[in-house]
Amino acid sequence: MTALLASDLDRTLVYSRRFFDTAPPTQQCVEMYRGEPISYMTPTAAELLRQLAAHNLVVPTTTRTVAQYARINLPGGPYRYAITSNGGTLLVDGAPDQMWASAVAARIHESGPPLSHIVAELRTRVDDGWMRNLRIAENLFCYLVVDEATLPLHFVADWEQWCLPRGWAVSQQGRKIYTVPKPLSKSTAVVELHRRLIDTGQLPAGAPILAAGDGALDATLLDLADVAIRPAHGELHTLNWQRTHVSVTAGSGARAAEEILTWFHQQVRGETRSTPRT
Numbered sequence: 001m002t003a004l005l006a007s008d009l010d011r012t013l014v015y016s017r018r019f020f021d022t023a024p025p026t027q028q029c030v031e032m033y034r035g036e037p038i039s040y041m042t043p044t045a046a047e048l049l050r051q052l053a054a055h056n057l058v059v060p061t062t063t064r065t066v067a068q069y070a071r072i073n074l075p076g077g078p079y080r081y082a083i084t085s086n087g088g089t090l091l092v093d094g095a096p097d098q099m100w101a102s103a104v105a106a107r108i109h110e111s112g113p114p115l116s117h118i119v120a121e122l123r124t125r126v127d128d129g130w131m132r133n134l135r136i137a138e139n140l141f142c143y144l145v146v147d148e149a150t151l152p153l154h155f156v157a158d159w160e161q162w163c164l165p166r167g168w169a170v171s172q173q174g175r176k177i178y179t180v181p182k183p184l185s186k187s188t189a190v191v192e193l194h195r196r197l198i199d200t201g202q203l204p205a206g207a208p209i210l211a212a213g214d215g216a217l218d219a220t221l222l223d224l225a226d227v228a229i230r231p232a233h234g235e236l237h238t239l240n241w242q243r244t245h246v247s248v249t250a251g252s253g254a255r256a257a258e259e260i261l262t263w264f265h266q267q268v269r270g271e272t273r274s275t276p277r278t
Helices: 043-055 066-070 098-111 115-123 155-166 186-199 216-224 255-269
Strands: 004-007 028-033 036-041 057-060 081-084 089-092 131-137 141-146 168-173 176-181 209-212 227-230 246-248
Touching: 004 186, 004 255, 028 043, 036 043, 043 057, 043 255, 057 186, 066 081, 066 089, 081 186, 089 098, 089 186, 115 131, 115 141, 115 155, 115 176, 155 168, 155 176, 168 216, 186 209, 186 216, 209 216, 209 255, 216 227, 227 255
Parallel strands: 004 057, 004 209, 057 081, 209 227, 227 246
Antiparallel strands: 028 036, 081 089, 131 141, 141 176, 168 176
16 A cells, blocks of 8 residues: 545535435445435445555545444445544544544644633524534534524624634534634644554555545645545535645536546556646
8 A cells, every 4th residue: 555545525425315416226325324324325436435445545534423434334444544523533443542532632722712612602603593403523523503594694704703713613514514623633633644654664655645525624634635636516616725736526416426536546546647746
């Protein structure tokens, strides 16, 4: 294995029924919740991921909590390494790495107001008329589940304006609005894993990082990567976020996962025309 391939999951490789824009029988369920199927891949994407993981170091890199990640039956698994909780948890053979968890907690503690302070302020700004739920994730960050149709027009911008000077970032991904401390990032966890794997000889010195993601919480991961790709949908696409080393899929929706995984295959075979940074 000569590269680390870090990919976001939701709306990058995996899609809920709401965002899965192809009709049956092109759906392959990859997640059940309370007895109901809730997440899917196309069969082609599932097979591409299975083949990719068989010969390469693929690291699922997600904002999902450990429990939410464990619900996914990701093709090509089990994955020895995974990053969950937006970088707050590094899973090794399914178990959280405690040294990494302690380091993350210390960084967050030093960076600004605690989560309890942020949540208390957030509660003063929400309304049950449009908020469906407020959830705390691993005692690291929080997110709202909202009714997009009745969400106040300026809520996200106003909330972000309050959070940013206090060291917290805000990201809206569909019905979910995340509030995350700035030290908590997927990129930081990927850097740590990359370093460890080189130190132990599991990756060669200078092994590149390849990445994929669709949301603002993926931006630092894509920036970090030697080359990366994002789908032509999602938060970054809405923001028209671009970098010279980041490709964009031609299509959107669940079919974009097929393009992303094909791109990964081309990268590891040296067939892609993407331009690494110098």
